[in-house]
Amino acid sequence: xxxxxxxxxxxxxxxxxxxxxxxxxxxxxxxxxxxxxxxxxxxxxxxxxxxxxxxxxxxxxxxxxxxxxxxxxxxxxxxxxxxxxxxxxxxxxxxxxxxxxxxxxxxxxxxxxxxxxxxxxxxxxxxxxxxxxxxxxxxxxxxxxxxxxxxxxxxxxxxxxxxxxxxxxxxxxxxxxxxxxxxxxxxxxxxxxxxxxxxxxxxxxxxxxxxxxxxxxxxxxxxxxxxxx
Numbered sequence: 001x002x003x004x005x006x007x008x009x010x011x012x013x014x015x016x017x018x019x020x021x022x023x024x025x026x027x028x029x030x031x032x033x034x035x036x037x038x039x040x041x042x043x044x045x046x047x048x049x050x051x052x053x054x055x056x057x058x059x060x061x062x063x064x065x066x067x068x069x070x071x072x073x074x075x076x077x078x079x080x081x082x083x084x085x086x087x088x089x090x091x092x093x094x095x096x097x098x099x100x101x102x103x104x105x106x107x108x109x110x111x112x113x114x115x116x117x118x119x120x121x122x123x124x125x126x127x128x129x130x131x132x133x134x135x136x137x138x139x140x141x142x143x144x145x146x147x148x149x150x151x152x153x154x155x156x157x158x159x160x161x162x163x164x165x166x167x168x169x170x171x172x173x174x175x176x177x178x179x180x181x182x183x184x185x186x187x188x189x190x191x192x193x194x195x196x197x198x199x200x201x202x203x204x205x206x207x208x209x210x211x212x213x214x215x216x217x218x219x220x221x222x223x224x225x226x227x228x229x
Contacts, residue, residue, distance in 0.1 A: 006125035009046025010142040026084035049073035074113030126193035140206025145224030198228035
């Protein structure tokens with residue numbers, strides 16, 4: 001199984017870098033590779049990226065420049081995850097999709113952060129999955145899946161267990177954000193890539209570490225399935 005995992009900044013670095021979680025998720029990723037699965041990971045920026053972006057906005061930086069700052073933070077987070085993975089990962093974050101393919105070897109995890117101005121790390125993950133012909137895209141965030149509204153704010157928010165890629169693309173367009181540092185669970189551009197690529201996609205709570213293995217091995221899980229139809 002070739003899987004691309006979008007490891008959201010909301011779980012990797014919610015307020016500051018979560019070292020314990022980084023160690024735990026690295027151990028889980030190593031286990032998957034030892035079982036023969038091919039894994040590529042894209043790391044998000046988290047609170048630090050948003051703090052830097054907000055500071056840049058206050059200093060009148062353009063949104064494009066704010067994106068550049070966010071990309072740099074995601075690459076720092078990629079280096080932290082690589083540190084936890086040790087010899088199981090390529091020692092440098094890939095800066096683009098060509099490098100991701102070049103760095104890959106069986107048994108070795110490729111980690112990268114952001115790549116393009118205007119693209120969230122979920123977009124990068126979706127494009128990486130499409131570019132490398134992945135069997136599966138896992139979007140790991142800090143909620144149990146996709147909800148009708150933000151469950152942290154709206155007590156009436158309902159979880160969506162399954163949704164077609166076409167329906168989700170419309171949903172993301174209506175609810176998603178497009179500026180640097182946005183926090184919607186999947187942004188509209190990523191949703192459109194998922195729709196066109198027809199890659200099976202699952203949104204999960206990344207802190208439930210056993211979910212990664214369950215999804216990759218085709219077992220039941222508690223996330224939201226974005227169905228490729």
